[in-house]
Amino acid sequence: MSLLPVDEALKAILGRVPAVTPEQVSLGEANGRVLAAPVIAGHNQPPFDASAMDGYAIRAEDVVEGARLRVIGTSQAGAGYGGGVHRGEAVRILTGAPVPPGVDTVIMQEEAVRDDDFVHFTAPARLGHSVRAKGNDFSIGQNLIAAGTRLTPMQIAVAAAANQARLTVAQRPSIALLATGDELVLPGTPLGPDQIVASNSFGLSAMLTPYARQVADHGIVSDDVEQLRERLEGILMAGPDVLITTGGASVGEHDLVQDILTGLGVSLDFWRINMRPGKPLMFGTHGRTLVFGLPGNPVSAMVTAMVFIKPALRAWVGHGEPEPWRLPLAGPTPSNSARRHFMRAQLVPGADGMQALPISQTDSGHTSSLAAADLLVVQPENDPGQPIGTVVEALPIDAF
Structure with a gap:
C-alpha cells in the first residue's frame, strides 16, 4: 500500500x-470561543458627544484673550447638563459626560482658572478638542467582530460595549x-x-x-x-x-x-x-x-x-486556517527523504527579524527536543537541503 x-x-x-453548529453563550463564557455569527453594533458608541477629560465645555469662538466665561452648570457622567450653552457661557464637565448643546470644545481643567462663577483660560481653545463625537467608537450597523473570530478579552469588552449580553458561537x-x-x-x-x-x-x-x-x-x-x-x-x-x-x-x-x-x-x-x-x-x-x-x-x-x-x-468550530509562517533559516537543513518532514525548530532573533533555527534531533521519541521547539519547519519531499537565509514554510506550535 x-x-x-x-x-x-x-x-x-x-x-x-x-x-x-451555533449556540449562544453569555459573555462570561465566551473567552476563547469562536463566533458563529458576527457582532453587529445596535447603537452608537458613544451614544452622544462626550467629553474626553475633566474641564470646561465652551464655544471655541468665545475664548479670546481676556475673556471670562460664566459657569452656568455641571455635566457629569450619568447626569448631563440639560440646558443650552450660549455666548459667554461655560459648563463644568467631567470625563465621559455628555457635551451640552451649543458647545463645540472642551478645555482641560489644568488650563482653566476658576473665580467663583467665572472661568478664564491659560491656553487658547482648539476647536473640537477633547470631544468624542457621537459614534466615534462605533456606529449602528457596524460589523464589530466577524464570524470565525476566536474571542479574546479585548473583543469581549467590545461586545459588552455594544450591549451584547450573549454571543452566538460554534x-x-x-x-x-x-x-x-x-x-x-x-x-x-x-x-x-x-x-x-x-x-x-x-x-x-x-x-x-x-x-x-x-x-x-x-x-x-x-x-x-x-x-x-x-x-x-x-x-x-x-x-x-x-x-x-x-x-x-x-x-x-x-x-x-x-x-x-x-x-x-x-x-x-x-x-x-x-x-x-x-x-x-x-x-x-x-x-x-x-x-x-x-x-x-x-x-x-x-x-x-x-x-x-x-x-x-x-x-x-468555523475558525479559518491560518497561513503558514515564512521565515529565513538561521541554520542549514539537511537533505530530506521522499517523505515530507515536519522539522523541529526554534524561533530566534536575526539581524533583519525572527528566523527559524532547525533542531537536528529527528528521533520520534525524543520529547525534550519537541518541548524546546517553537515551530515545525515544513521540509518538502526530496528536498536537497537549504542553506542559511533560505525562506521556508513553518507552523507555529502553540498557535490556535
Missing part, C-alpha cells in the same frame, strides 16, 4: 468535518483519548523493568482542550485483544465527536487497534501517510464520530495531531 500524501490526507479529513466537539501499550504507566508511577511513562494523552489533552467542550481521558489499555475491544466498544457507544487513540497504529505483532476498530464498525479512510515523523496515522469514521489512530511514539503523536487534528477542529 502506497503512502498517502499529506495534503490528500488533510483534504480527506476536512471533508468529514460537519458544518458549524459548538465545540467532545473528544475521547485512549492510550494503548503493555509498557505504559501513568506519570508518578515507580518504573518497573521494561516500562515507560505515558505522555501522549497528557500532551494531546493540553493541545486540544481549547477546541473542545470536553476532553475525556480513558487512560491506558494493554495490548490485549479482549480488553482493547471492550474499552474501544464502550467509548464508541458513548458517541464522542472525536476519538483519538495512540499506539497500535503500525503493522507490528501487537499493533491491534486497526483490526479492532474496523471490527467495531469503523470505516477506515486511510492509515499510512507520506510524512515524518508520523507515518502510521489512521483515520476513519464511526457514524458521526471522527476516529484518529495516532502513532505511539510521543513526537509522532503530537506532530500528527498538530498537522491533522488541529485543522479538523478549527474547521469544526
